[in-house]
């Protein structure tokens with residue numbers, strides 16, 4: 001049994017909460033007391049059914065306003081997979097939340113209201129998914145019951161979305177006509193949408209092939225913590241603890257330490273306290289080296305024949321996440337996994353319209369939820385890969401040192 | 414099956430170990446909040462894996478309500494000795510005296526709410542900048558939105574509206590003086606994940622998790638053990654039953670479930686079969702209002 005993380009995206013009222021509620025409910029992942037609470041808070045509904053949307057509706061402020069405004073995580077398990085859903089709001093003013101939820105997802109469900117078809121939001125959500133390189137897309141065309149389960153309506157939406165998918169170079173797109181409210185094609189195949197011959201949503205989620213999403217070729221490892229027990233029996237023990245971000249490491253591998261540019265050999269590998277001949281992504285590991293090199297938290301260990309970039313000036317897409325605007329020339333801290341480096345946003349090249357991918361010149365400052373292309377200068381060298389090639393080593397955040405807030409998502413280029 | 418794949422359990426474990434190492438790497442004075450329950454025992458197990466063979470890098474902090482199960486205390490002391498960690502115990506009783514707090518009254522006088530005061534005093538006393546806790550997002554709706562690194566202000570309060578975006582596996586633990594970060598390494602685990610992990614790793618647990626005979630009062634459908642803290646009154650139905658616990662909390666407000674499951678495998682099977690989330694079944698004070706947890710977190714509760 002493996003793990004699939006996905007995000008659901010849709011405009012307000014497309015039925016996102018109902019869909020998630022339906023997935024949890026029909027796959028029997030609602031626990032009895034939660035069900036009771038649900039029934040208690042379902043007030044006088046005409047048909048006496050439970051309001052599935054209430055299941056996923058978190059904080060009180062949101063309950064009062066009746067909309068999802070922060071990312072919430074939901075869990076459910078089937079005999080085939082464990083699922084983690086990032087439930088993120090879809091409105092443009094919450095782009096930051098959606099990016100947050102999308103950052104860990106390997107699949108995105110794009111919800112479309114069958115009555116409205118492909119709208120601006122659909123494009124924006126798809127663009128965000130493609131910027132963050134989410135490998136799999138499921139387009140769920142919802143509320144089919146409201147369009148008489150019409151195949152013509154469905155076909156038209158599929159054709160429209162194909163254009164978007166082509167433009168964004170989305171590789172793996174699946175379409176499913178559903179009714180979240182009635183449970184059509186969610187867990188079980190619909191009895192009413194007879195012309196649809198594909199799988200229901202849950203089966204699709206269970207079977208989507210995610211193994212090949214993991215990069216096992218370009219090996220990257222960053223030191224998180226140096227283990228030095230300094231006890232009598234472990235006097236000379238010095239191990240570099242971290243996570244295998246990508247690829248595979250073996251005992252005896254010839255490696256280079258960056259940014260020091262020192263070469264050495266892996267003498268021993270441990271994982272979870274036991275010795276191992278090899279470790280692979282995303283295992284935690286402790287790596288030992290034959291030579292005594294000064295290595296600390298944030299340094300990178302890679303195979304000498306497969307090196308990442310080492311630069312103190314980088315190009316990046318910044319998704320701005322703070323109420324305070326970004327000003328050209330401002331100084332920040334850049335946190336790249338476990339490495340923290342002083343940074344200055346030297347130049348803002350253009351603004352990227354997330355509804356159309358068009359470029360615009362930056363006339364004033366950069367506001368919350370805007371995406372820009374920028375040049376960043378760093379106080380010390382960064383060891384990275386382009387996000388497009390290796391997202392685990394191409395992502396970072398900017399931190400405002402005065403507020404300590406995380407102010408931007410950084411996609412290195 | 415490819416050789417280079419982890420199952421979901423191993424993936425969760427990997428994520429938790431990564432988080433533990435970030436805490437050790439980013440903070441100067443982290444602590445692990447240890448309640449003695451299965452979640453904090455799992456945390457200790459994960460931390461041992463993260464830092465082996467180095468020494469356990471955080472003290473265990475027990476905020477002691479005084480209403481303990483003796484079995485849980487004995488287990489705690491043995492564990493601390495085995496792993497060679499430092500144990501810090503601060504008692505809610507002392508906070509009540511020092512700060513002239515009012516003890517909750519009633520038949521099941523839970524001190525859960527008062528733990529907040531003792532916890533905040535302890536954080537101040539030791540200047541902890543990070544406190545690792547066993548909270549999980551599946552426990553309750555408000556928690557579903559909490560970050561893995563959750564910043565608390567000087568009053569220990571969580572502000573759900575001002576959370577930092579948490580992207581990829583990058584954790585921003587920078588804080589101002591006086592603030593601290595609550596870290597939840599098992600955020601993405603569900604209750605069943607914890608049990609399955611305990612089973613597959615054969616993690617030892619206090620004996621109260623397994624079926625045993627105990628004298629209990631039946632109170633509104635829940636079974637509460639009689640003890641020096643909970644005295645039966647007239648009209649109570651007292652019975653000797655075979656029971657087990659699913660959390661080890663405050664003896665006054667933790668309910669037992671009737672069970673004959675005496676081995677780890679039996680316990681896990683039974684839990685999977687019952688499918689009742691643990692807070693509903695065993696914590697009396699949570700039923701009060703649906704927003705209870707959200708309010709309490711804003712007040713600095715774990």
Ligand SMILES: Nc1nc2c(ncn2[C@@H]2O[C@H](COP(=O)(O)OP(=O)(O)O)[C@@H](O)[C@H]2O)c(=O)[nH]1
Pocket residue numbers: 010011012013014015016017018019053142143144145146178179180181182
């Ligand atoms: N007829 C019909 N109504 C639906 C369907 N899915 C959701 N709805 C309704 O659409 C409204 C908005 O749904 P909700 O799940 O709250 O949307 P969200 O804002 O995307 O989370 C609610 O009144 C739902 O009952 C569907 O498949 N068919």
